[in-house]
Amino acid sequence: EVRGGDHLLVTGASGAGKSSLLRAVAGLWDRGEGSVVRPPRNETVFLPQRPYATLGSLRQQLVYPKTVAEAAARDEDLRAALETCRLGRLAASDLDTVRDWGDELSLGEQQRLAFARVLVARPRLCVLDEATSAVDYATDAKVQAMIRRTFSGCTILVIAHRINTIIENHQVVCLQAGNLVAMDSPSAMLADPNSI
Numbered sequence: 001e002v003r004g005g006d007h008l009l010v011t012g013a014s015g016a017g018k019s020s021l022l023r024a025v026a027g028l029w030d031r032g033e034g035s036v037v038r039p040p041r042n043e044t045v046f047l048p049q050r051p052y053a054t055l056g057s058l059r060q061q062l063v064y065p066k067t068v069a070e071a072a073a074r075d076e077d078l079r080a081a082l083e084t085c086r087l088g089r090l091a092a093s094d095l096d097t098v099r100d101w102g103d104e105l106s107l108g109e110q111q112r113l114a115f116a117r118v119l120v121a122r123p124r125l126c127v128l129d130e131a132t133s134a135v136d137y138a139t140d141a142k143v144q145a146m147i148r149r150t151f152s153g154c155t156i157l158v159i160a161h162r163i164n165t166i167i168e169n170h171q172v173v174c175l176q177a178g179n180l181v182a183m184d185s186p187s188a189m190l191a192d193p194n195s196i
Contacts, residue, residue, distance in 0.1 A: 002155055002157065002171070003155075004124070004153055004155055005152060005153045005154065005155060006155055006156075006170045006171065007148075007155070007156045007157075007158065007170045007171070008155075008156070008157050008158065008170065008171045008172075008173060009158045009159075009160060009171070009172045009173070010022065010157065010158065010159050010173050010174075010175060011159070011160075011172060011173070011174050011175070012174050012175035012176055012181075013176065015177075016175040016176050016177060016178065017175050017177070017178035017179075018129075018159045018175055019129050019159060020178075021175065022046075022127050022129050022157055022159055023046075023129075024036055025038060025125075025127060025157060026038075026044055026046040026125075026127040027041050027044065028046060038125055039123075039124040039125045039155075043123050043124040043125065044123055044124070044125040044126075044127065045117065045118050045121050045123040045125070045126050045127070046127045046129070047111075047114045047115070047117075047118070047126070047127065047128045047129065047131035048129050048130075048131065049111075049129055049130040049131065049133050049134075050107065050110070051110045051111060051113065051114035051131075052064060052114075053101040053102040053105060053110045053113065054100070054101065054102055055098065055099070055100045055101075055102075056098060056099075056101070057095060057096045057097060057098050057099075058078075058090060058093065058094075058095045058096070058097065058099075058101070059073075059078060059095040059096055061101050061113060061117075062078050062081065062082075062095075062113070062116055062117055062120050063078075063117070063120060063121075064117060066121075071120070073120055075095060077120065078095060078116075078120060079091040079095075080119075081116040081117075081119040081120050082113075082116050084116070084119060084142075084143070084146050085112040085113070085115045085116040085119070085139070085143055086112055086139050086142070086143075087109065087112050087113060087116065090113075101113070106134070107134040108134040108135050108136070108139075110134075111131060111132060111133070111134050111135050112135060112139065112143070114131060115131070115132075115143045119146065119150065122150075122154075123154060124153065124154060124155065125154070125155045125156075125157070126154055126155070126156045126157070127156075127157045128156065128157065128158045128159065128160070129159045130159055130160060131158075131160075132144075132160065133160075171183065
């Protein structure tokens with residue numbers, strides 16, 4: 001059980017079932033047994049390791065998965081989200097110019113753009129599947145701090161392997177071959193790095 005506003009890190013070896021678990025929680029997979037109780041899909045954001053970036057305007061990228069009309073986001077809010085996520089050059093550009101963002105941006109920039117989406121969407125549940133793997137530590141820490149500060153009630157579920165990500169989470173769960181094998185606090189996991 002993860003209460004509203006808590007953070008949970010899911011760790012384990014490759015193939016342990018981490019991504020499968022998070023995709024089920026996010027509502028992207030409906031296979032398997034059991035039930036997941038979570039906020040509605042429109043209040044949930046899922047950030048994969050390789051974010052969705054496609055041909056369209058920067059405005060469309062920032063409000064995705066909503067349409068521009070559904071989101072009704074102000075330009076200053078979109079630019080502020082870009083600045084927070086260290087995408088100043090994009091914040092200074094025309095929000096309506098159409099480009100192929102998957103080709104134009106590096107993976108790290110795409111990941112930062114995905115975090116800007118979180119700042120725009122203000123979800124109740126944010127599911128991060130190695131969502132900062134291509135981002136430097138300083139940017140990762142800044143974006144995570146902003147999300148915690150801006151959305152104190154946002155529940156965050158994370159798959160990550162970086163120590164700084166572990167420090168920022170309330171609980172740590174370790175999976176092995178699809179089974180829960182350990183559940184502990186971040187301080188206990190950091191005291192025994194071999195347990196991660």
